[in-house]
Amino acid sequence: MKLYNYILSPSCYKVRLMAALIGVRLELRPVDFHPGGEHRGPELMALNPAGSIPILEDGDLVLTESSAILVYLAAKAAPEWLGSGKAEEAARVQQWLSFSGRLTASLGGARLHEMLLRPGDIGAFQAQGIAALRELEAGLFEQGLRGQRFLAADRPTVADIACFPYVALAPDGGVSLDPYPAIRLWSRAIRALDGFIEMPGIHRLHELKPEPHIEPGEA
Amino acid sequence: MTQDAMIDEWYPVGLVSQLDSFGRKTALMGEPIDVASDADGNARVTANGRTLPVCVRYGHVWSSLGQPQKELFAIPEADQPGRRFVDVGVVRVRCSPLRAVENFLDIAHFPFVHTDILGSEPHTEVQNYKVEIREDADEVWATQVKFYQPQAARSASGGITTEYMYRVPAPTCSVLYKTCPPRPGEWDVITLFVQPLAEDLCDVWPWMALFDDESSMTDLIHFQQTIFLQDRSILENQIPRLLPLDPGMEIPTRADLTSVAYRRWLKRHGYTYGAQLVAQ
Amino acid sequence: MLSDPTGSWTPVALSVDLPPGTVVPARTPAGPIALWRSASGRPSASADRCPHRGMRLSHGFVRGETLSCIYHGWSYGAAGNCLRIPAHPGLSPPETIRVATHPVEEAGGVIWVGVGEPATQPPQLAGLVPLRSLQAQAGMAALEAAAGAKADENGLLETTQNSQEIRLLLAFQERDETLIHVLLDGDSSLLERIAVSRAVEALRRKAEAIEAEGSSR
Numbered sequence: 001m002k003l004y005n006y007i008l009s010p011s012c013y014k015v016r017l018m019a020a021l022i023g024v025r026l027e028l029r030p031v032d033f034h035p036g037g038e039h040r041g042p043e044l045m046a047l048n049p050a051g052s053i054p055i056l057e058d059g060d061l062v063l064t065e066s067s068a069i070l071v072y073l074a075a076k077a078a079p080e081w082l083g084s085g086k087a088e089e090a091a092r093v094q095q096w097l098s099f100s101g102r103l104t105a106s107l108g109g110a111r112l113h114e115m116l117l118r119p120g121d122i123g124a125f126q127a128q129g130i131a132a133l134r135e136l137e138a139g140l141f142e143q144g145l146r147g148q149r150f151l152a153a154d155r156p157t158v159a160d161i162a163c164f165p166y167v168a169l170a171p172d173g174g175v176s177l178d179p180y181p182a183i184r185l186w187s188r189a190i191r192a193l194d195g196f197i198e199m200p201g202i203h204r205l206h207e208l209k210p211e212p213h214i215e216p217g218e219a
Numbered sequence: 220m221t222q223d224a225m226i227d228e229w230y231p232v233g234l235v236s237q238l239d240s241f242g243r244k245t246a247l248m249g250e251p252i253d254v255a256s257d258a259d260g261n262a263r264v265t266a267n268g269r270t271l272p273v274c275v276r277y278g279h280v281w282s283s284l285g286q287p288q289k290e291l292f293a294i295p296e297a298d299q300p301g302r303r304f305v306d307v308g309v310v311r312v313r314c315s316p317l318r319a320v321e322n323f324l325d326i327a328h329f330p331f332v333h334t335d336i337l338g339s340e341p342h343t344e345v346q347n348y349k350v351e352i353r354e355d356a357d358e359v360w361a362t363q364v365k366f367y368q369p370q371a372a373r374s375a376s377g378g379i380t381t382e383y384m385y386r387v388p389a390p391t392c393s394v395l396y397k398t399c400p401p402r403p404g405e406w407d408v409i410t411l412f413v414q415p416l417a418e419d420l421c422d423v424w425p426w427m428a429l430f431d432d433e434s435s436m437t438d439l440i441h442f443q444q445t446i447f448l449q450d451r452s453i454l455e456n457q458i459p460r461l462l463p464l465d466p467g468m469e470i471p472t473r474a475d476l477t478s479v480a481y482r483r484w485l486k487r488h489g490y491t492y493g494a495q496l497v498a499q
Numbered sequence: 500m501l502s503d504p505t506g507s508w509t510p511v512a513l514s515v516d517l518p519p520g521t522v523v524p525a526r527t528p529a530g531p532i533a534l535w536r537s538a539s540g541r542p543s544a545s546a547d548r549c550p551h552r553g554m555r556l557s558h559g560f561v562r563g564e565t566l567s568c569i570y571h572g573w574s575y576g577a578a579g580n581c582l583r584i585p586a587h588p589g590l591s592p593p594e595t596i597r598v599a600t601h602p603v604e605e606a607g608g609v610i611w612v613g614v615g616e617p618a619t620q621p622p623q624l625a626g627l628v629p630l631r632s633l634q635a636q637a638g639m640a641a642l643e644a645a646a647g648a649k650a651d652e653n654g655l656l657e658t659t660q661n662s663q664e665i666r667l668l669l670a671f672q673e674r675d676e677t678l679i680h681v682l683l684d685g686d687s688s689l690l691e692r693i694a695v696s697r698a699v700e701a702l703r704r705k706a707e708a709i710e711a712e713g714s715s716r
Contacts, residue, residue, distance in 0.1 A: 006441075007441040007444060007445050008444055008445075008448055030435065030437040030438055030441055031437065032436070032437040032440060034308050034444075035234060035236075035237065035306060035307075035308030035309070035440075036308075036437070036440075038437070114311060114313075115310060115311055115451070116308075116309070116310065116311070117309060117311055117422075134700075137633070138696070138697075138700060141631050141696060142693055142696070145689055145692055145693060146689070171452065171455065172451070172452070174313070178524045178557075179633070179634035181512070181513070181516035181523070181631075181632055182516075182631070184516070184523060185516065185518070188521065200444070200445045200446075200447075200448030200449045200451075201448050201449070201451065201452050203332070203334075203449075203452070203558075203569060204334060205560065206331065206334075206340075206560045206562070206567070206569070206572075207520055207560040207561055207562050209340065210562070211562045211563065211565075211574075211583075212340045212341030212343075213341075214341045214343065214344065214585070214588040327571045327585070327586040328570050328571050330572065330585065331569055331570060331571060331572045331585075332569070332570065340572075340585070343572065343585035343586060343588065344585075344586060344587065344588050345586040345587070452558075453554060453569070453570055456554060456555045456558055457552060457553040457554055457555075458547075458548050458553045458554075458555065459553065463553075468553075469550065469551060469552055469553055470550050470551050470596055471551075472551075472584060472586060472587060472590075473586075473587065474586035474587065
């Protein structure tokens with residue numbers, strides 16, 4: 001499976017993270033998104049007329065929506081990440097997969113504006129981003145009352161992976177994560193998963209490694 | 220003293236490769252400027268109708284609000300055959316331009332911020348190195364800087380002890396010379412060119428001149444963007460946003476001697492745009 | 500916030516939102532703090548700034564009984580003294596390197612941080628348990644206007660919203676920003692808890708509309 005990848009794209013990171021968590025190997029094809037704008041060039045536009053990344057190629061199959069790619073990877077390698085299939089849980093997975101698009105439009109827009117100087121109404125991006133974070137916070141709080149630590153169940157699903165990157169990177173777009181205790185605990189639970197990988201802007205949990213004992217001169 | 224001695228310095232304001240006749244609207248030290256190509260394809264920088272000095276070098280367009288007294292600093296390696304020149308592209312950071320440079324001069328953060336790439340625990344010790352202000356060139360230099368790195372460069376395949384030299388030739392620019400894995404005896408050149416938009420906001424333009432025939436250009440760009448974006452979340456969370464020049468506000472150790480010399484050099488020249496002079 | 504002549508207590512967070520081995524940002528009238536809980540469960544509060552290079556300590560990490568800065572790994576103990584500088588493994592950090600700390604009291608599921616040296620203990624919330632914390636972009640006055648009730652000297656406010664009785668513990672953050680802790684009876688059912696949480700969100704929307712209207716005038 002080949003992923004057209006940009007190292008700073010949260011949507012590409014969703015795919016890399018999912019693959020890492022379930023042990024799928026991806027062939028990475030780096031795309032010069034910035035400064036080159038390669039995703040708008042002829043080769044990639046032929047593959048994806050929307051001009052967006054990620055793009056996943058697997059044989060004849062070409063997928064261009066990150067949520068669809070997550071579902072594909074999970075269905076092939078780790079179906080438990082799709083949820084149990086019970087009506088309510090299946091619906092919750094879909095609810096948050098759809099919601100993740102709003103995170104991309106709001107927090108993602110703010111991040112591209114503040115970091116890579118892309119155009120847009122930064123005030124609107126940030127206000128919509130805060131509204132989305134509050135919904136997520138409330139959703140996670142209510143899940144906690146039901147004894148569930150993740151968005152759709154007590155175990156992570158594709159919905160968590162779809163929402164995590166843009167949320168964790170909200171500060172890149174000038175949106176603070178300080179006011180959200182439930183999001184903080186959830187983000188921590190995701191970062192503590194076996195096989196978790198980071199991306200620039202999302203630091204790893206150094207506390208998972210014990211403090212090393214170092215003698216001077218050993219370094 | 221906001222419009223200080225730094226007004227006559229050269230600053231990066233755009234990539235040569237992205238010049239067009241429509242122009243790039245940006246800012247320099249609080250003043251809106253426009254960077255475009257003229258009818259002959261030459262770079263033209265204007266501020267409110269006034270034409271500013273222009274120089275084109277190291278992949279970037281450089282300009283100044285004042286009257287630069289010297290030519291842009293030299294990087295001899297930029298003319299050396301066999302090197303690949305990498306325009307890494309702009310990244311905006313909500314911090315003082317001086318904080319961005321100071322972070323670039325720092326190695327002790329590698330194990331915690333660039334974990335498993337430029338550093339890793341338990342290899343956290345910073346050995347003694349040499350720092351001087353070279354009076355002839357009027358530049359800050361740090362030499363014999365050594366650090367253990369799990370993946371020192373895109374072309375590195377395992378951990379090595381890397382040697383660094385740092386150079387600050389201008390208040391918002393730094394040039395790093397680094398052990399070059401495929402070419403022992405040569406140094407890779409990695410620069411940080413910082414455009415001060417305001418005292419607490421900057422556009423950072425990393426640029427590199429490397430010996431690497433293996434990696435794709437995109438891989439080289441992505442490697443450096445990875446490193447810089449790991450730093451960005453640190454830079455946006457330092458308090459205060461301005462760089463404190465008064466001793467007492469922050470606590471340096473031996474590992475911070477480059478930073479100490481950089482701050483002293485800034486203060487000596489009155490390069491205080493982006494600096495906090497009095498502890499608040 | 501409970502004040503006495505020598506200091507005050509601020510309810511900065513709920514115990515459940517600070518598990519062992521974590522650090523979170525919080526605010527007191529004396530400024531931002533890094534609130535952390537050691538592996539053994541002890542809560543501590545320090546200034547949210549590493550004295551080395553000014554990095555926010557709430558972005559750091561907790562290992563064992565120490566809080567470390569994410570930037571260079573400098574670690575601090577509960578008393579605020581620097582214990583370790585990874586760049587100099589052989590160095591015992593001098594006593595002069597320290598972060599300011601604040602007294603912390605934890606009772607009934609609420610973590611209180613002291614500013615100054617309050618002579619009294621934080622107030623008891625008899626019979627009530629905390630449900631969740633949320634932040635409003637509205638000052639105390641706007642919240643009181645939305646609730647149609649006044650907070651008492653401890654920051655406790657009782658009101659009815661969407662025919663739901665709610666009790667709040669309010670903490671001042673900024674002139675136009677308030678931290679709300681939602682309290683309820685310990686024996687409330689799941690549905691009651693969800694209803695109260697949603698009622699408080701409705702109250703917050705109302706208060707924020709009042710605040711926005713007030714500031715646009």
